[in-house]
Amino acid sequence: MTNAAVEIMGVRKSFGSMTALEDVDLTVADNEFVSLLGASGCGKSTLLRIVAGFEYPTSGKVRVYGEDVTTRPPERRPTNLVFQRGALFPHMNVYDNIAYSLKLKKWSKKRIDDKVEEMLALVRLEHLGGRGPTELSGGQAQRVALARALAGEPKVLLLDEPMSALDLKLRQQMQLELRAIQRRLEATFVFVTHDQTEALVMSDRIAIMNRGRIVQVGTPQDIYRRPANVFVSDFIGQTNLLRGTVQSIQGGVATLDVVGTRLTVATVTGVSVGARAALSIRPEAVRVSRQESLPEGRGVEGRISEIIYLGSSIRVGAVLADGTTVWADLRDEEAEGLAVGDLVKLVWAPAAPTLLLGDNE
Amino acid sequence: MLSLFVLSFWRAKGFELIPDFTLANYEKAVVSKLYRTLLVRTVLVGFVTAAIVVPIAFALSYAMRFVFERRGQLILQLVLLSLFSGYLVRIYAWRTILGKQGLLNSTLQWLGLINEPLEFLIYSNIAVVITLSGLLLPLAVLPIYSALLNVSRDQMEAARDLGAGRVHLIRTILLPLAMPGVRTAFAFAFLLAAGDFVTPTLVGGTQSLLIGNIIADQFRGIGSNWPLGAALAFVTIAIVLVIYLAVVQILARVTR
Numbered sequence: 071m072t073n074a075a076v077e078i079m080g081v082r083k084s085f086g087s088m089t090a091l092e093d094v095d096l097t098v099a100d101n102e103f104v105s106l107l108g109a110s111g112c113g114k115s116t117l118l119r120i121v122a123g124f125e126y127p128t129s130g131k132v133r134v135y136g137e138d139v140t141t142r143p144p145e146r147r148p149t150n151l152v153f154q155r156g157a158l159f160p161h162m163n164v165y166d167n168i169a170y171s172l173k174l175k176k177w178s179k180k181r182i183d184d185k186v187e188e189m190l191a192l193v194r195l196e197h198l199g200g201r202g203p204t205e206l207s208g209g210q211a212q213r214v215a216l217a218r219a220l221a222g223e224p225k226v227l228l229l230d231e232p233m234s235a236l237d238l239k240l241r242q243q244m245q246l247e248l249r250a251i252q253r254r255l256e257a258t259f260v261f262v263t264h265d266q267t268e269a270l271v272m273s274d275r276i277a278i279m280n281r282g283r284i285v286q287v288g289t290p291q292d293i294y295r296r297p298a299n300v301f302v303s304d305f306i307g308q309t310n311l312l313r314g315t316v317q318s319i320q321g322g323v324a325t326l327d328v329v330g331t332r333l334t335v336a337t338v339t340g341v342s343v344g345a346r347a348a349l350s351i352r353p354e355a356v357r358v359s360r361q362e363s364l365p366e367g368r369g370v371e372g373r374i375s376e377i378i379y380l381g382s383s384i385r386v387g388a389v390l391a392d393g394t395t396v397w398a399d400l401r402d403e404e405a406e407g408l409a410v411g412d413l414v415k416l417v418w419a420p421a422a423p424t425l426l427l428g429d430n431e
Numbered sequence: 432m433l434s435l436f437v438l439s440f441w442r443a444k445g446f447e448l449i450p451d452f453t454l455a456n457y458e459k460a461v462v463s464k465l466y467r468t469l470l471v472r473t474v475l476v477g478f479v480t481a482a483i484v485v486p487i488a489f490a491l492s493y494a495m496r497f498v499f500e501r502r503g504q505l506i507l508q509l510v511l512l513s514l515f516s517g518y519l520v521r522i523y524a525w526r527t528i529l530g531k532q533g534l535l536n537s538t539l540q541w542l543g544l545i546n547e548p549l550e551f552l553i554y555s556n557i558a559v560v561i562t563l564s565g566l567l568l569p570l571a572v573l574p575i576y577s578a579l580l581n582v583s584r585d586q587m588e589a590a591r592d593l594g595a596g597r598v599h600l601i602r603t604i605l606l607p608l609a610m611p612g613v614r615t616a617f618a619f620a621f622l623l624a625a626g627d628f629v630t631p632t633l634v635g636g637t638q639s640l641l642i643g644n645i646i647a648d649q650f651r652g653i654g655s656n657w658p659l660g661a662a663l664a665f666v667t668i669a670i671v672l673v674i675y676l677a678v679v680q681i682l683a684r685v686t687r
Contacts, residue, residue, distance in 0.1 A: 124588055144591045151592045157585035161607045170603075171593035222593060 073100045074136070075226050075258040076121060081130035083116055083282075090116045092282045094130070098226070098260055103252050105261045105269040108279035109305070114262045115230055117279070121260065122151045122228050135225055150224035152232045156215040158203040164190075164214050165199040171222035189217035192251060209240045216248070220255070227252075229261045233268070245271050266306050270294070278302050294352075300426050303350040310356065310396045311426075312349040312370070316341055324425055325367070329392045334367030335425045348426045355422035356398035358386055358408060359415045369417035372396055374410050388416055439661035448657060456662030466645065466663065473642040474670060476556065477625030480563045484620040485613060487564075488571035492612075493605070495572075496579040497587070507576060510569045518566070522633050525562040529553045529634065554636035562634045563624045570623070571616035578612025579605070606686045614679055621678075625671050642667050 076098040083091040091113045098104045106114040119125045121132055123144035132140045139147050150171075158167050168189050172182045190196050193213035203211060212232050219227060229248075233241045249272045252259045263269050269276045270290045277287045278301075286298040297303035300311060314328035324337040326349060335349055364371065372388030375395065384405040387395045396416050408414070439456055442449045460466050495503035513521075528534045529552045536548040551557050582605060590604045606613065628643030635641075642663060649660025 122592060124592075144588070145594050145596055149592075151589070153585050153589055155585060157583065157589040159586060159590070159604060170590070170595075174594040174599065218589075218593070 074098070075100045075102065075134065076260060077131075077133040078117070078121070079131040079133070081117070081120060081127045081132065083113075083120065083125065084128050090282055091120075091127070094282075094284055096277055096284060096287065098258060100135075101256050101258055103249065103259045103261065103272060103274045105263055105273040105276045106279055107263055107266060107269040107276050107305075109264055112279040113282040114264075114279050118151070118228050118230055118260065118262045121226070122149055123147045148225040149228055150219040150222055151228040151230060152212075152215050152219045154231045154234060156203075156211045156232075158206075158211055158214060158218070160203050162203075163199065164195070164201050164203070164206070167203065167214055168199075168218045168221050170218065175222065185221055189221045192220070192254075193217045194247075208236055209244065212236065212244070216251075220251075220257075226258045226260060229259060231262055231264065234263075234265075241268070242271075248272060270306075278305060280305075296424055297350060297426065300348055300350075303424065303426060308353050308397065310351045310353060312351070312394065312396070312423075314347065314349070316343050316345045316347050318343060326425075328370065329390050329394070331364070331370050332367060333370070333423070334420070335423045336421075338425050338427065340427055341425065345427070349423045350426050351396075351418055351423045353385065353397040353399040354383075355418050356396065357404070357417050358388070358398050358400060359417050360412070361415060364415050365417050368420055368423075369415050370396065372414060372416055374408060374412045374414060377405065377408060377410060388414060435661045436665065438658055439665055441658040443656045443658050456659045457666065459659060460663045460666045466642070469640060469642045469645055470667065470670065472556070472639075473625050473667065474674060476560055476563070476641060477621045477671065478674065480560050480567065480624035481617050481620035483560070483564045484567050484571045485575075485617050488568055488575050488616055489609070489613065491568075491572050492576040492579050492609075495576055496582070497584070503576070507572075510572050514569050519629070521566055522562060522630055525558075525565055526553065526634055529558050529561060553634060554639070556635070556639045558634040558636075559631050559639050559641075562630050563627060564620075566630070567620045567623055570619045574612040574615035574619070575609055576612070578609040582608045602686055606682075610682065610686065613682065617678060617682075618675060621675060622671060625667065 074097050076096070078094055078096040081091055081094045083089070094113075094117060096104075106117060108114045116125060120127050123139065123142055126141060130140075131138060134148055159170065162170070165186055168186045169182050172185055177185070186199065190199060193216055195210060195213055195217070198206070198210065203214070206214065215232065233244050236244065245268055261269075261272065273290060275287060275289055276293050277284045278293065279285065280301050286293060286302045288296075293302060293306055297306060297309075303309045303311065312326075312328045312333065314326040314333070317325045317327050317332065319325075319337050319341060322337055323334050324341055324347075326333045326335065326347060328349065333349055341347060359369075370390055372390045374386060375389045376387035378385040378387070380399070383399045383401060386398045386400055386405060386408060388398070389395050398416060438448070440452050440454070442451045442453060442455070495506050499506060526533070530536070531548045531550070531553060533553070535552060536545075539545045540548065586604060587600065590600050595603065625641075626643055628641060628647050631639045631641045631644055646660050646663045646667070648654070649656050649663065
């Protein structure tokens with residue numbers, strides 16, 4: 071592979087008897103923005119620290135642009151890390167923080183000046199070179215941390231939840247900026263986050279992690295529309311899970327028995343008759359109907375239990391016979407006349423649901 | 432302190448103190464060969480002690496902060512506890528270690544590394560420096576350790592990530608951030624060692640008396656001369672202060 075920026079091969083990491091990572095494989099392409107997404111404790115930060123060189127894998131290999139860096143210390147790796155809390159050097163001003171790695175590289179004064187200026191412009195802090203880290207706001211400090219990490223022109227930039235301490239508005243703005251910077255520099259970014267929206271907004275690809283493993287890698291659309299399993303569909307966005315048993319598989323279509331109703335869905339490999347499986351449908355794909363008859367294979371009956379006004383849409387929850395709540399996001403006019411207690415049909419387009427194997431949780 | 436300063440310009444006649452304004456005491460302090468030798472020796476002993484104590488205290492504090500982490504606090508308590516055992520007791524403890532039949536000599540002999548006890552280990556300038564270092568080490572650990580508490584692991588990792596090797600990391604990140612603590616530690620070690628007169632009496636030889644001994648003698652017993660003692664004390668303070676300030680300047684320049 072010539073265009074692989076980072077190759078993580080069979081990486082396993084244990085701390086004592088605790089296993090943090092189990093057999094992780096991941097390839098990040100040149101110029102790609104990849105997010106490692108997962109709940110806290112899933113191993114995403116450990117994986118990033120292994121790429122940065124702060125932890126060494128118990129087994130497995132890490133390559134950066136074809137070079138094996140598995141046992142190399144961080145100071146000799148072509149990667150730089152943006153820390154969660156910035157970790158600016160408090161005894162240096164903004165200029166000296168950004169120039170830190172450049173002075174180490176013994177660049178000339180002029181070249182350092184130019185680079186620092188370029189970096190300050192990149193993060194839009196042109197006039198703050200002389201400020202001390204304590205005189206910066208949280209957002210500014212993170213921008214300086216970003217500038218400092220990028221100044222040394224790393225081959226791969228690693229980011230460990232750099233925005234988690236910022237408030238929502240600022241975070242959203244910085245997400246777009248960070249994305250723009252990555253495109254402008256044509257750089258490779260590996261970004262760790264627990265925030266699925268953040269991952270969806272910024273990433274070319276997302277690797278979803280759970281309990282030390284990568285459970286799915288794909289583009290944001292892939293992962294949102296075709297989650298590989300119950301964990302992913304539940305973790306990314308809101309979803310309805312209808313659990314049942316596979317009755318038959320015919321012509322690429324599986325039929326599930328969910329609370330006495332037969333539902334059809336495109337089959338996936340590995341499904342067998344009699345297996346427990348779940349049907350995942352996003353709330354925005356569910357419509358509420360008061361018609362008498364249920365469309366064949368793509369609807370269930372329920373009683374409305376909740377109507378929630380969300381501003382741009384109205385979320386309606388209906389309870390099925392087994393107590394499961396199915397959520398539907400409707401436009402204002404679609405929700406007109408609906409009331410709590412109504413018996414309704416919840417229907418969807420034939421292509422809307424995804425079949426998920428297993429019934430974990 | 433002020434009355435001592437005023438006193439240094441007086442005269443002593445027998446046991447009487449006569450108010451005056453004379454620089455004779457200062458002249459004696461500076462011109463006398465004995466006092467000069469003692470002053471030089473005192474400054475050297477103080478400086479060497481500080482030069483031994485501060486790096487060891489820095490290494491210990493570093494280990495307590497970043498290697499033992501949580502247990503560092505426990506070690507700190509133990510360090511504090513050792514201070515409670517008392518000054519004289521600790522000097523005598525060093526005598527039993529450094530003595531002719533002391534712990535160190537007998538261990539080295541038992542190991543077969545030496546045949547005869549090392550004479551210079553006790554009643555010598557080396558004995559004074561070793562003992563003072565042992566006494567002052569806990570005092571130097573305290574300020575450096577507390578300064579290092581302000582350095583986060585993230586900051587150290589960031590420096591390494593940006594390409595700093597170990598030496599560079601210490602010079603550009605750790606030392607500057609710990610500098611207030613290092614300064615205080617150096618001041619403790621240097622000033623207290625230079626001012627000590629008990630240690631030279633107990634573990635020092637005939638050639639190890641420090642200016643503190645002479646100053647102390649000026650304030651008690653037969654032949655005492657308070658004004659001269661005060662003048663000697665102020666000369667010592669001035670010299671020590673100048674050296675301290677010079678060292679602080681040099682440290683600041685190296686770590687910038």
